[in-house]
Amino acid sequence: MESHPVPLRTPFHSCRIPPISVPDYIQRIRKYSKCSSECFIIGLIYVDRFSRATGVVLTYFNVYRMILIAVMIAAKFRDDVYFSNGYYGSIGGIPREEVNTLEVQFLTAIGWNMWVEPKAYWKHLESLCHPALSR
Numbered sequence: 001m002e003s004h005p006v007p008l009r010t011p012f013h014s015c016r017i018p019p020i021s022v023p024d025y026i027q028r029i030r031k032y033s034k035c036s037s038e039c040f041i042i043g044l045i046y047v048d049r050f051s052r053a054t055g056v057v058l059t060y061f062n063v064y065r066m067i068l069i070a071v072m073i074a075a076k077f078r079d080d081v082y083f084s085n086g087y088y089g090s091i092g093g094i095p096r097e098e099v100n101t102l103e104v105q106f107l108t109a110i111g112w113n114m115w116v117e118p119k120a121y122w123k124h125l126e127s128l129c130h131p132a133l134s135r
Contacts, residue, residue, distance in 0.1 A: 010054070011098075011105060012062040012069075019091070025064055025092075027082035032091045033083060041125050042078060042116050043070035048124075049110040068092040069102045077114040 018025065026040070033039075047070045051058060058066065068088060075082040085103065086096035094102075107114075 008113065010056055010062065010082070011102060012056070012065040013059075014061050014064065017060045018064050022060075022063060022067070026067060029068060029071055029091055031076060033071065035071060035082065035105050038121075039071050039074035039078055041121055041128070042074035043067065044128075045116050045120060045124055046073060046110060046114070049113070050106060053109045053111070057065070064092065065094065065102060066106075068094065069099070069106045073103065073106065073114065080116040 012085065020028070029035075030040070041087065045064050047058070050066065050070070056062065072082075072085070072088045084096075085099040089096045089099040092099075
């Protein structure tokens, strides 16, 4: 009998999958956070860093919180104007205290490295625009 690894459960995991699609959730963050488009690419890079650093595999149970926290961190680092953790929590349906905790855990996992080299940014952007070229 073949054994399958049990997915690592983290504080980013919800007890149930939110009743909104991932694309709609991203649109919700975009609409209410008003952060720059670059924050979404940078957030994707942060999620990739988190996953590599922790071994956490993205699932429908954790991707929503990962996206929210990563985009929030990107907005704080990149944009001149951004909202409070409590406001981001209201966008994502997460209490402010939990957003605060998730932010620290996320930043700790990525070694507080928020800088993204332009080459990495453009590589990720191109892979989203032209997925066949990134293989």
